[in-house]
Amino acid sequence: MTTPENPNDVVASGTPGTDLTTHPERFTDPGMPEHQLRSTDTDPRAAKRAERTVIILFVLSILGAIGTIVAYVALPLTDDPSTVKAANLGLGLGLTISLLGIGFAAVHWAKTLMSDHEVAEKRKPVASSQEDRVAAVQALNDGVRDSGIGRRGVLKGAMISALALFPLTIAVPLVGNLGGDWKVSKFRHTIWSKGTRLAQDPSGRPIKAADVTIGSVFHVIPDGLREHSHWLEEKAKSIVLLVRIDERELKTTEKTKDWHYNGIVAYSKICTHVGCPVALYEQQTHHLLCPCHQSTFDVADGAKVVFGPAKRPLPQLPITVDDEGYLVAQADFDEPVGPSYWERLK
Known part of the structure; x- marks a missing residue:
């Protein structure tokens, strides 16, 4: 075993005199890893299939939103507990399909059609300059262009329809009950009465x-x-x-x-x-x-x-x-x- 001449030096990998306590001021930038192209980047047919999948998911969301409204109208609550079960099931399934359709469509769109190029940016001051703001707006415009929404009209229409219809699943029941009977009087009284054993x-x-x-x-x-x-x-x-x-x-x-x-x-x-x-x-x-x-x-x-x-x-x-x-x-x-x-x- 080799003993270092300076006790402050640490021997590493069998090389005497290597001082591991000394750190370089800068490390070499390893750079970005090589970008891996997706099938949708190289095959137009794969991109078209991905686009159709996103459209189908948005359409499912639209159907779920419509189904929620239909369930609310067609399955009104009554005093029969069975109607509560049917109404909750209809409303729950409709909301689930509507929300999952939007979520899965957004994720699949981002993974298959939007730009996935790696980008590294240096830290900047908190207060952005006017040039940086212009660059940020340009980056947003580039993102819109990379998403392909401008040249995919059907996909854009499906997305807008799904996002526009989903709030109705909450708004319609809420507005429908503003002037209706929430049956809160049922909570004020029970069947206990004078003389009931x-x-x-x-x-x-x-x-x-x-x-x-x-x-x-x-x-x-x-x-x-x-x-x-x-x-x-x-x-x-x-x-x-x-x-x-x-x-x-x-x-x-x-x-x-x-x-x-x-x-x-x-x-x-x-x-x-x-x-x-x-x-x-x-x-x-x-x-x-x-x-x-x-x-x-x-x-x-x-x-x-x-x-x-x-x-x-x-x-x-x-x-x-x-x-x-x-x-x-x-x-x-x-x-x-x-x-x-x-x-x-x-």
Whole structure:
């Protein structure tokens, strides 16, 4: 092994005295790699095939946009849940085809027909001179010329049509509903009413107050729910969680002091954040947790929010007992259940 005379020198590749700590001021510019021509650059037939492919993709986008509008008109939403599925499917497929058509067409156009010559530019000052601005405009004009859009009229027409029609997939449903019925009133009320018995979910068996012990939890639906013509939709709004706690630990207001029965309280299971089912109850703290985003509500204190993104307490269902000892609702919820929406006042 050879030892360098100067300890600061590092021997590399077996050559003594090579100082790797010394760097050259400049490196040799390796230059641009050799440009590889594409088939569309050398074969006019390949370029024509690529152009037809781009046109077909834009036409698919146009058909998707038209299909979205047709689906919106031909598949109106009704109270039947099956129409919601059909409408969502039609609108979703139309939007997907329209967007993917534009995206794939743009990518294929750029890869096969636009100029792909490598260009290297030196760094320039942030403030461009007038000459640089003129050069930039010229570069843009060169790019338009290289794209071939000027001599490909059909392709240009397909692109403009696709881009012009796609906004209608959003504008038509929006404008069509500005003066229409968004059915927001359905969110304001449930089928709970005075005298409706509280029943276990899913059995539908009415619940007696004597069956509810301290610390117990019941998942509750309105009695006779399945007799409703749209019972699944109504269940989604009226589902309730019933809990009994020590009445001495219960905090009430002047408004809610009569909404419980011997410490038995009922709250909507629909989280006021984004509508997930709130059903994880911690008996020691009386906290109710939403599993989706960890919003936490205090059952002993009007289901107020103690943690998480939810901004409002869970709506409380006022309850009492009937002559037979069954738990019944005093009325519907005093406010809409679930997340906020644009016409909600609180």
